[in-house]
Amino acid sequence: MATSYFPERSAPPVRDSSSPASPAPGAPSRSANALSARITSVLSASYADLEIRDALETLDSRQIQNTAETRRQLRLDVQKEVVECNGEIVKDFGQVAQQLRRIGSAISSLNTFCDEMRTHIAAANRDTGPVLEEATSLISQRKQIEAKQHILTAFASHFFISETDSTVLTSTAEPVNEEFFQALTRVRRIHHDCQVLLGTEDQRLGLEVLEQSSKQINAAYQKLYRWIQREFKTLDLENPQINASVRRSLRVLAERPALFQSCLDFFAEARENILSKSFYAALTGSASDTQQLNTKPIEFQAHDPLRYVGDMLAWAHSTTVSEREALEVLFISEGDEIKRSIQAGLESEPWLRGEGDEEIFDGKKALDQLVSRDLAGVARLLRQRTEQVIQSHDDATLAYKIANLVGFYKSTFVKLLGADSEILDLFTTLEGSAMRQFRANMRDHVATVQSELSVAPGDLSPPDFLEEALQMLKVLARSYDTSIAAVDNGGDSFQSVLAETLDPFLSGCENLGKGLEEPGNAIFAINCLTTVRAVLSLYSFTSDRLGDMDDTIGEHKSKLIEYQTEYLTHASGLQPLMGALSEIDESLDSIRTIPKLPPFMPESLVGISQHLDEFLPSALIDAAENLKQLRNRSMIQEITEEAAGKFCEGFEFVESKILAADDLLYNGTDADLTEEQTPTLRDLFPRTSGEIRVLLS
Template sequence: MAPSTLQGKALPPQTTSPPVNGGSGSAVPGLKSNPLQNRVTAVLSASYADLDLRSTLAVLDERELHNTPETRRNLRLDVQQEVLDCNGAIVQDFSRVAAQLQRVGAAIENLSISCAAIRRHVDAARRETNPMLDEARDIIANKKQVETKQQLLSAFQSHFLVSDADVTTLTTSAEAVDDDFFRILTRVKQIHADSRLLLGDENQRLGLEILEQSSRNLNAAFQKLHRWVQREFQSLDLENPQISAGIRRALRVLAERPSLFQHCLDSFAEAREQILSNNFYAALTGAPVDADHPVMGKAIELSAHDPLRYVSDMLAWAHAATVSEREALEVLFISDGDEIAKSIQAGIESEPWRLESEEGVPAPTFDGRKALNALVDRDLASVFRQLGQRVEQVLQSHEDSTLAYKIANLITFYTTIFTSLLGSESTLLSSLPPLAETAHRAFRTITRDRVAHLRTTDLSLSNTDLAPPDFLTEALHTLQTLMQSFDTSLTTTSTATERSSAFAPVLQESLTPFLQGCETMSTKLTSPDDHIFALNCLLAAQETVSRHIFASRAAGLKPRIEGHKDALTDVVHSWFIAESGLSLLIEKLSDEEKRKDVSVDLDALAGMARQLDAFLPSATDDARSFLGQLEDRSMARRIVEDAAERFCGDFDRIESWLLLAQERGVGRINGETEAHEGHDDEDEGGIREVFPRTADEIRVLLS
C-alpha cells in the first residue's frame, strides 16, 4: 500500500550537504551538516525511477491533497492511522474464520467415529456372507455351462441330424422330386461338407458316423434323381417351348455326379437320335410316327419332283432340325448360365480318382458349349446318315452333270451354314464334304464320258456356215448353268482370285475338251475357214464366260482369240494384195530392195493400175463379204481395217519405190529399156499417167 510504504520508508541520515549549483555530492570540507541539509540531500539523492516512489506519488494524487503545512505535518499520521484501521479489520475477519474452522473440525471428528463403527459392522457381515457368495458364483457358472451345452446340442441336432421324414423324402422313389427334395438335398450336402470339420476333433467317432450317414443319404438321393431324370427324358418334348424348370434344376444338381450325368446324356442322346430319325423319315414319306405328332405339310418325296429340289428340301429339313435341336438343348442345359459346367467341374474335382497327366497337370475343365455341340452331333447322326444315303441314290440314278454339280454346290453351301452353326469340330460336318466330293466326282465322270463319246464320233461340220457345232452350243449352255450355280453357292467373302481358282477345274472339265474338239475340226478346213470357225467357237465361249468375271479370268481365251484374229488379218491382207493386182509388184519390189536395183515395167504397171482402180471402190465391202461367215461383225470390221491399214503401208512402199524410179528416170516400155538423165517432166508425167494413185487416195478409198 502506498501509505504503509511511505510510513515504513525511513530517511537515512545525511552527514554531508548537497553540492551547490549542481556540483558533486561530497560535503564541503570544514562545514558541519544540519537537518535541513540532510533533508535536501535525501530528497536530491532519491531515485524517481523507483516503483514504490512512483506508486506513492500516484496515491497522493488520488487523494487530491493540497500542499499545505498542515497537510504535510499530518500526512504521516493519517497514513499510519489508515494502516492501523486496515490491520484491525483483518484481525476481526480472521477471528470469525477461526471459529468456523473449529466447528468444521468437530463435525469431521464425529463423521470419523461413525465411519469406523460402520466399517466394523461391514467387516462382520462380509465374514458371514462370503461362503454363500462363493457357492452362488459356482452355481451360476455351472448353469451357464449347462445352457451352453444345451445350445450346442440343439444347434448340432438342427444342423447335423436329418429327420426320418426328410430322409424318406430324399431317398424313397415314391416321393416326388420337388422343392422339398432339393431343399433337403442341399441341407444334406452341407451336413456332409461340415462333418469333415468334426474329424479334426480328438474324438472322431461322431464325425465319422455323420459323414457315413450323409454319404449314404446323398448316394441314395442322387440315384433317385438319376432315375427321375431318365423317366423325364423319355417323355420330354423338346418341341415344346415351355420346357419344365424342374428338369433343368435336376440336371444342374445331377451334374455334380459326372458319371450319372453322362449316363443320362447317353440315354437322352439315344432317344433323341431315334426320335429325329423317325421324324426325318416321316417328313420324307408323310407317314406320321404317332398320332400326337402329325406331319406338317406335304411329304418331301411327293412334293419335290426335281432331284435338286429333293436334295435341297432334305438339307433344309436337316438344318431346321439342327437349329431347333440346338436351341432346345441350350434352353435345357445352358439357360442357367454355366451352372451345369460348374457343377460338373466341382464333381470332377471332388473325386480323388480324377485323371491327371504324368506331369501332374490337372485334367482339362468341362466346356459346356463343346459338350452341347457333341450332344447335337449325336442326336442328328442318324439323320445325316440317311441324308447321305439318299443323296448318293440321287447321284447314281441321274446321269446329269449339271445336276451333280448343283448338288455339290448346294452341299458346300450347307456345309458353310452348318460350320457356322455347329463349329468346325462338329462330327456331322465330316459327312458333308464326302457327299460334295461324290457329287463332284459324278460331275467329272459324266462330263468325261460325254467327251469320250465325242472323240469317238466324226468331228466334221455338217453345215457350211462355219457356226459353232451343236456339241459346243450344248456345252456352253451347260456351262452357263454351272456358272450360275457356282455364283449363287459361294459366299460373298471370297475374293475374285479365289473364285477364279475355285472355278478353274470346272472350266477344265466342262469347256476345255469341247474347245479342243473344235480346234480339231478347224484343222480339217482350209484358210480362212479354219480361222473363222475357230473364232466363232472361241467368241461364243468368250461371250458365255464373260457374263461372270470369275469364269472369264479363269478361261484364258483372249490369247487364243487374238492369235486367230492376227492369222485372219494376215489372210485378209493377202487377199487385199491379190485382189488389187499388186502381188507381183510387191514381190518384185521385195526382190529389188534386196538387190538395191530399180526397174519399172510401164506396161505391167498400167495393167496393175487398171486392176487396182477396179478393186478399190468395193474393196472394203468385198473384204467384209470375204469374212461374211465370221459371226462377230465388229471383229470382222476391225480385221478388215487392220488388213487395209497394212495394205496402205505396202502401198506406201510402192509409192516410195515409184518415186525412186522417177528420180533415176528408169522405165521400160514394150520390153525396151529407156534411161533418162535428170528429172524430165515428160518422163515423170508418163509414170504418173500410167500409175496415178497415191497412198493418201488409197487410205481415203479404204476408210
C-alpha cells in the same frame, strides 16, 4: 423509507477558542474521543450492508415510529424478546434431551439384539457351510452340462438332417422339388464342414459324419440322375419354355461329371431315335399313333429328284434349328453355372480330369455336339436317300445341282453348328459323291459325242454338240451362281466344272478346225469361242477363263488380219512390187536397180497400176466377203480395217521406194547421164498413199 430513523441535526455552534464556556483541554479529551469514534463509526457504516438492511426492514415491519420514547424502549423490548426466545429454546432443548435418552435406551437394546443375532448367524454359518459349497458345485456342473447340451444341439442341427429331409433326399418316391435341392445343399455343406472335425485330435466323429453325408449325397445324385432320365423321356422340346427344374437339375448333376455325361448320352440317344422316326414319317407318311403329320409326305409331293433332296435337306435344317433353340436354354442360359459345377466336380474327383489344359466346359461347343449327335440317325437316313437319288440318275446337271445344294446347306450348318460338327462329314461325303457322279456322267457324255464327231458345219457355225454343251453349261453356271460357293471361293471351284463340261468340247472343235483351210479354220475357231464367251460373260466367276479365251480369239483374229492383208496385197497386184523390193536396201546402188527390176518395167508397172485402179473401188467389199461366215459382224469390219491399214503401210513402202528411185535417177547426180527423157516411175504408177487410205476408209 417514509420515516427517517436518523433526523438531521443542527450543526453545533462554533465557539471561539477564547470563549469561557469551552472546556479545559485536559479532562474532557476522552469524551471528545469517544464521540469522535462514535461519529466515525456511524459515518463509516454502509447503508448498503445486508445486516443494516435487514435490521431496517425488521424495524419497518414493526411499525415503530421514530420518537424519543420508542428509541428508549427499543433496547428494552429487544432484550425482552431475546430472553423470551432463549427460554423457549431451553424448553425445546429439554424435550430434545428427553427424546435422546429414549433413543439411547433403544440403541442399547438393539445392540444387545444384534449381538444375539450375530451369535445365531455364526452358528448357522457353521451348520450351512458344507451345504452351500455342495450347492455351488452342483450349480457349476449344471452350467457346464447346459453348455454341452447347447453345443450338442447346435452340432446335431448343423451336422445331421432330420429323417424327413433324409427321405426327401434319398427316396425315389419323393419328387425332385425345392425341398430336395435345399436338403442336398445342406448335406453338401455338412460334408464340406466335416473338414473342421477331421482337424481335431479325435477324428472318429468327423469320419462317421463324413461317411454318412457321403452316402446321402451319392444317393441324392443317383436319385437326381434317374429322375432326369425319366424327365428326358417325356420332355417336350417343342415347348420353348423348358421346365426350370430340369435346367436346375442338370446344373446340380454337373457336379458329378460322369453322371452328367451319361445323362447327356442317354438324352442324345433318345433324341436320335425320336428325330429318326420323325424324319422317316416326314418322308413316307407312316407316322405312329402318337404322331400327327400336318403336311404331305416328302416322297409323295416331291416328284423332281432335286426338289426331293432339297425338301429332305430343308427338313433337316429346320429340325436342327428347332433342336438347337430348344437345347440352347439348357446349355447357354445355364452355361456358366454348369461350368462351375463341373469344375467343382473335377476338383472333388481329380482322376476324371483329362490330360492337358483343355477347357473344362464350353456351353456352345457342348450344345453343337449334342445337336450333332441328336441328328446322327437323320444324317444316316438322309445320306442313304440322297446317294440313291444321285446314283439312279445319269443326268450330269442333276448331280451338279445336288452337289451345289448340298454345299449350300453345308455352309449353313457350319454357321449353325460350327466347323467341328460331326454332321458336316455327311455333307462333305454327299457333295463328293455328287461331284464324282457328275464327272462320271460328263465323261460318258463326252465319249459319246467324240464318237459322233465328223466334220465342221458348212457355214462354219458352232457344231450342235457345242451348243448342247453350252446349254448344259448355262444350267450349271446358274446353279453355281445361286450357291454359296460362288461367294466363298470367288469361282475357283467352277474351274473344275469348266474342265469337265467345256474343255472336251472345245478340244473337239479344235480338232474339227484342223481339217479346214484358211481362213475357215480361224473363222470356225472364232465362231466357237465367241459363242462360248457370250455364255461365260454372263457370270463374274468366269473372268479368268474369259481372259484366256480373249487371248485365243486374239490369236485367231491376228491370223485373219494377216490373211486379209495378203488377200489385199495379191488382189491389188502389189505383191510383185513388194516381192521385188524385199531385196532392196537403203544404199544408193540398191535403189538405182529398182527401175531395172522386172515388175518396175514400164509395161509391167502400168499394168499393175491399172489393175490397182480396178481393184480399189470394191476392195473392202471383196475382202469382207472372205469373212462372211464370221458370225460377229463388228469383228469382220474390224479385221478388214486393220488389214486395210497394213495394206496401206505396204503401199507406202512401195511408194517410198519409187520416189527414192525417181529422186536419184531424174533429180540427182544421175540425171546428166540420161541421154533422153523417159517417163518416171511416179508417172507410170501415179496412185498416192493418201488416195489409197481415202478409198479404203
